[in-house]
Amino acid sequence: MTFKIYYFLPFVFILMMFDTLDGQSNDQFLSFADSIHNHWHYVKEEKLQHKFFREKDITTLLKSYESLSMIHFDTLGFSVEGRPIHIIKFGQGDIPVAMWTQMHGNEPTATMAVMDMLRFFADDDPFLSEWKSNIYQRISLYIIPMLNPDGAEVFKRRNALDIDLNRDALRLESPESQLLKMVIDSIRPRFGFNLHDQSDYYTAGDVDIPATIAFLAPAYDEDKSINDSRANAMRLIVQLNEIVQQYLPGAVGRFSDTFEPRAFGDNIQKWGTSTILIESGAYKGDLHKQTQRQLHFTMLLAALQSIASKSYLIEGLRPYEDIPYNNRRGHDLIVRNLDLIVSGDTIRLDVAYQKDEVRIEQPPHYFQRFFISDMGDLSTMYGFIEVDAEGWTYSSGKLLKDKWKSLLDMNIAAIIQQGYSHVLVKRLPPEHKIQGLPLQFLLHERDFNNDIKMGLNPGIILTHDGDNRRVFINNGQFLNLAEDDIQHLEKLTIADLFD
Numbered sequence: 001m002t003f004k005i006y007y008f009l010p011f012v013f014i015l016m017m018f019d020t021l022d023g024q025s026n027d028q029f030l031s032f033a034d035s036i037h038n039h040w041h042y043v044k045e046e047k048l049q050h051k052f053f054r055e056k057d058i059t060t061l062l063k064s065y066e067s068l069s070m071i072h073f074d075t076l077g078f079s080v081e082g083r084p085i086h087i088i089k090f091g092q093g094d095i096p097v098a099m100w101t102q103m104h105g106n107e108p109t110a111t112m113a114v115m116d117m118l119r120f121f122a123d124d125d126p127f128l129s130e131w132k133s134n135i136y137q138r139i140s141l142y143i144i145p146m147l148n149p150d151g152a153e154v155f156k157r158r159n160a161l162d163i164d165l166n167r168d169a170l171r172l173e174s175p176e177s178q179l180l181k182m183v184i185d186s187i188r189p190r191f192g193f194n195l196h197d198q199s200d201y202y203t204a205g206d207v208d209i210p211a212t213i214a215f216l217a218p219a220y221d222e223d224k225s226i227n228d229s230r231a232n233a234m235r236l237i238v239q240l241n242e243i244v245q246q247y248l249p250g251a252v253g254r255f256s257d258t259f260e261p262r263a264f265g266d267n268i269q270k271w272g273t274s275t276i277l278i279e280s281g282a283y284k285g286d287l288h289k290q291t292q293r294q295l296h297f298t299m300l301l302a303a304l305q306s307i308a309s310k311s312y313l314i315e316g317l318r319p320y321e322d323i324p325y326n327n328r329r330g331h332d333l334i335v336r337n338l339d340l341i342v343s344g345d346t347i348r349l350d351v352a353y354q355k356d357e358v359r360i361e362q363p364p365h366y367f368q369r370f371f372i373s374d375m376g377d378l379s380t381m382y383g384f385i386e387v388d389a390e391g392w393t394y395s396s397g398k399l400l401k402d403k404w405k406s407l408l409d410m411n412i413a414a415i416i417q418q419g420y421s422h423v424l425v426k427r428l429p430p431e432h433k434i435q436g437l438p439l440q441f442l443l444h445e446r447d448f449n450n451d452i453k454m455g456l457n458p459g460i461i462l463t464h465d466g467d468n469r470r471v472f473i474n475n476g477q478f479l480n481l482a483e484d485d486i487q488h489l490e491k492l493t494i495a496d497l498f499d
């Protein structure tokens, strides 16, 4: 916080010239943000409980605001497959601000946060009601809450034409891209918030901490020049970074600032809007990214406060440059020091797993497919889960082939304890039943492949010499069989998976 004094002093005079909402100091700004952060629990949109919602969920929620005079929404246009894309307007001030979310269909975190913001704007609780009406008078906020509803429908990045909208800012071949361009051209926002989710495997620089949030004031040319407009985006990021650091110290990265001539963020910056990219990354154990959702809620509202009061102008650019670039060092699981015998020689390997996420209908609404994402010397990498195989003996999981009827009676815990990683079945259990199970199911024996190779998902068994201790890794699930990890599987049979 020491730089604050250093940067603050030269700007006190400038600050005094501006008409501020309440002349907040930096400490006041952070404490304001903290009160917003705590308030989220009371106003969050309870109808969005997980990240696999769709356009119809958002449309239904927006309809519930129809009778409110403070919030306007309209259908901006339609996606390739004819789904509506909405625009929401809050405020009648002379500072236009735009926020757009989910340009990539499988990046939904900020959509949840802007729907939380709407709930907050619509809430008649007296908390911050004066602040809300001030913002309403100063700012005209336009929100596109899900720019790529076709992608969101099947939880994929691209639109229904399989075009990446963020590479379509110049050609504008997709209706979704045309709509965003039209909004930017017609409202000419002072600030634009380009809201995405980034890979879970980014770390906040050269550390073992995921970049839970990443920022960027995108470059508008190859030289990464800084004009006033881009500098203001950087200044506001400095403030937002300070907010996040209060809750997650060291968990903020800076997204690559290489100029991408086809991307929206880079072009909107070029067209004169101070553009801020915010990316939601991973937070350990929080699959539905509620931590990042809450942080977005706080940051976006605090940003409105800063924009309305122009308090971002007191910031220097140096603290922006000090945010470490995203690094890609993370994996879901790393098994270290695995000794593999290949043609009689011992090969020592670290083996890392990552996952693909597929949307399914039933709770838990997702299915994870794990695969080996890297192997070799992974000493510079880290895993959310780390297993050290030093001193343990590796063996490969076996395929269980039994008569269908007797198979159905088998206990999952017993199958695993007997060294099986895969089960041959007549039909596959539904995905929601096997999500999280440390077993894999195959229809054909020829599909069984437990090799430790890139892209495969082998079952690994580690035994400790001289005693009965065993560790079992399969489908990205890690079980310590010597401890209690297996007890919850003892009540489960194969037949239970078909109920």
Ligand SMILES: [Zn+2]
Pocket: 103, 104, 107, 196, 197
């Ligand atoms: Zn994205």
